[in-house]
Every structure is written in C-alpha cells, then in structure tokens.
Amino acid sequence: MCTSIIYTAGDKYFGRNLDLEVGFGQKVVITPHNMPLEFREMPRLEHHYAIIGISIVRDNYPLYFDGINEKGVGMAGLNFDGPAHYFPAQKGKDNIAAFEIIPYILANAASVAEAKKLLANANITNANFSDKLPASPLHWLIADKTGASVTVESTIKGLNVYDNPVGALTNNPEFPRQLVNLSNYRSISPATPKNTIAPELNLPVYSRGFGSHFLPGGMDSESRFVKVTFTKMHAPAGNSEVENITNYFHILQSVEQQKGLDEVAPDTFEYTIYSDGSNLSKGIFYYKTYDNSQINAVDMHKEDLESTELITYPVQNEQVINQQN
Numbered sequence: 137m138c139t140s141i142i143y144t145a146g147d148k149y150f151g152r153n154l155d156l157e158v159g160f161g162q163k164v165v166i167t168p169h170n171m172p173l174e175f176r177e178m179p180r181l182e183h184h185y186a187i188i189g190i191s192i193v194r195d196n197y198p199l200y201f202d203g204i205n206e207k208g209v210g211m212a213g214l215n216f217d218g219p220a221h222y223f224p225a226q227k228g229k230d231n232i233a234a235f236e237i238i239p240y241i242l243a244n245a246a247s248v249a250e251a252k253k254l255l256a257n258a259n260i261t262n263a264n265f266s267d268k269l270p271a272s273p274l275h276w277l278i279a280d281k282t283g284a285s286v287t288v289e290s291t292i293k294g295l296n297v298y299d300n301p302v303g304a305l306t307n308n309p310e311f312p313r314q315l316v317n318l319s320n321y322r323s324i325s326p327a328t329p330k331n332t333i334a335p336e337l338n339l340p341v342y343s344r345g346f347g348s349h350f351l352p353g354g355m356d357s358e359s360r361f362v363k364v365t366f367t368k369m370h371a372p373a374g375n376s377e378v379e380n381i382t383n384y385f386h387i388l389q390s391v392e393q394q395k396g397l398d399e400v401a402p403d404t405f406e407y408t409i410y411s412d413g414s415n416l417s418k419g420i421f422y423y424k425t426y427d428n429s430q431i432n433a434v435d436m437h438k439e440d441l442e443s444t445e446l447i448t449y450p451v452q453n454e455q456v457i458n459q460q461n
C-alpha cells in the first residue's frame with residue numbers, strides 16, 4: 137500500500153510513502169531539460185521541464201515511481217490493483233503508456249490545470265515497458281504549488297480525472313468511494329467530545345485524545361486514507377523549511393507500515409520502504425528510508441539542468457546514529 141499527500145505550510149510539500157515487500161533498486165533521478173524523452177505513441181520531446189524523483193532507469197529511460205518538476209507540479213503512482221484498466225492505443229487519442237504518464241505530465245505541465253488539459257484527450261495504454269516490466273495497475277495523485285490536486289484513474293469505464301479536495305491518495309477502492317467513506321468519520325476531532333450518549337451519566341474523560349478514539353489505524357487503504365486526512369487537515373504550518381519538512385514527514389509517518397504487520401505472503405511483509413517529500417516551490421527533494429531515519433535532501437537547482445544526461449543519486453539506506461558521548 138502506499139499513501140501520497142500534499143501538505144500546505146506556506147510552501148507546498150508533495151510526496152509519498154512507498155509500501156511494498158521488496159524494492160526495485162530505485163534511486164533519486166533527475167531528468168534535465170535537454171535529456172530527450174521518448175514515448176511509444178507520442179512525439180519525442182527534445183526539451184521539457186526538468187524532473188526529480190524516485191525512479192529506476194532501464195535502457196536510459198526513467199521509470200518514475202513519483203516526482204516533481206521545476207514548475208512545482210508533483211505526481212505519484214500508487215497501486216490500484218483490480219479497478220485499474222488500461223486500453224490498447226486508440227486512433228485520435230493521446231496514447232500514453234502507464235509507465236510513461238509521470239514523465240509525460242511532469243515534462244509538459246506547469247500546473248494541475250495544464251495537466252488536466254493534457255489528460256482531456258488521453259488514453260492510458262496497456263503497453264508494457266518490457267517483458268520483465270509489464271504495465272503496473274496504478275492510479276495517480278497530481279498536485280501543484282498552488283495546492284490544487286487531482287486523482288487520475290483509468291478503469292473499465294475510461295479515464296477519470298477527479299478534483300481531489302483532500303490532497304491525499306491511498307489505494308483501493310476508487311477515489312469517489314474513499315471520499316464517501318470519509319463521511320463515516322465526521323465526528324473525529326482533536327477536541328474532547330461532549331458526552332452525548334447519556335448526558336445524565338458521569339462518563340469521566342480518563343484519557344487525552346478521546347476525539348480520535350474511533351480513528352481507524354489499520355494498514356488497509358481505507359483506514360490510511362481516513363487517518364492521513366485527519367492528520368494532514370490538522371497539521372500546523374511551521375515557521376521554517378526545517379519545521380515544515382519535519383511536520384510533513386510526521387504526517388506520512390501517521391500511516392507508516394512497520395515491518396511485521398502486513399503479511400502479503402507467508403512470512404513476507406509489506407512495509408514503508410521509503411517516504412519522500414519535495415518543496416514544490418524550491419525544487420528540493422527530501423527522503424527517508426525504513427532503515428535510515430535521517431532526512432536526506434537533493435536540490436534539483438544545484439544540478440546542471442541543461443544537461444542531456446540523467447543524473448542519479450543512490451538512496452542512502454544506512455542508519456546514522458548521532459553518538460552523543
């Protein structure tokens with residue numbers, strides 16, 4: 137499972153938890169302006185917006201899991217196994233393979249509004265990147281530095297681009313159902329609730345945090361959607377970049393999957409392999425991993441964005457303990 141959010145704290149911060157049982161050898165990958173991007177059915181792009189995010193690279197092609205561009209647009213792909221349906225290429229459509237959709241949108245869109253225009257005539261195709269890397273069943277969150285966000289889902293009914301009033305996405309079910317389910321949690325609050333069940337009874341407030349007593353805490357995608365919405369909607373804005381990115385990671389950690397809790401096969405457990413978040417105005421990409429709780433940063437503007445080659449940084453996975461004596 138995965139969770140993706142946009143957090144507003146003056147600047148906007150966008151990223152995700154990647155929850156899975158196994159990594160792919162992913163890296164931090166920067167695609168500079170002049171690195172040509174090829175698409176199966178769409179024209180090759182010689183020049184485009186620069187992109188930074190988590191990706192694997194095969195045949196010199198960046199297969200992004202999530203990323204942002206220099207204009208302050210972010211996009212993340214999350215598992216959507218079951219409802220996801222892609223189609224063969226169709227005449228008269230903008231045919232974009234599922235593995236191409238993140239580079240395509242981030243290379244071309246300077247806002248969510250522009251991404252919506254690019255998607256208006258789009259058909260997400262079922263083309264495989266290769267036999268070893270077939271199309272993954274995904275849906276996507278796109279957000280920008282104004283705070284706007286949309287959910288993109290291709291199902292048997294076609295392509296839907298939903299305005300996302302929450303600024304969060306997890307996995308199944310389809311996005312409209314996630315929103316309906318939120319109504320079931322209208323009463324969740326940071327405040328201590330009144331005794332409305334039996335006002336004549338003395339029901340002592342024996343603990344702080346009663347307002348979230350019924351907040352779901354499961355690993356499943358509906359529970360994570362509710363929990364991250366509550367956490368995000370009540371998160372304070374900080375007074376500095378460090379405070380903001382610290383708050384941001386606390387929001388994602390509210391739905392972190394610890395090892396040993398989500399068994400996907402005998403003795404195999406899904407967990408939060410990495411969490412990342414970018415400042416959409418500054419182009420700084422931050423991440424942590426399950427094994428490394430330190431926040432690492434890669435600033436896209438410190439790189440040569442005029443280059444024609446991909447720039448990669450290994451994911452720092454080693455825990456660094458600050459020994460104090």
Ligand SMILES: C[C@H](CCC(=O)NCCS(=O)(=O)O)[C@H]1CC[C@H]2[C@@H]3[C@H](O)C[C@@H]4C[C@H](O)CC[C@]4(C)[C@H]3C[C@H](O)[C@]12C
Pocket residue numbers: 137138154155156160192199200201202213214215216217235264265269270271272273274307406
């Ligand atoms: C599985 C990942 C999503 C994480 C997630 O939502 N897990 C939840 C699992 S579940 O709901 O509990 O079943 C997705 C996110 C990005 C995906 C990768 C990216 O799309 C890039 C390529 C695309 C290729 O077509 C397939 C390999 C791949 C390298 C993908 C593998 C996998 O599907 C990834 C890593």
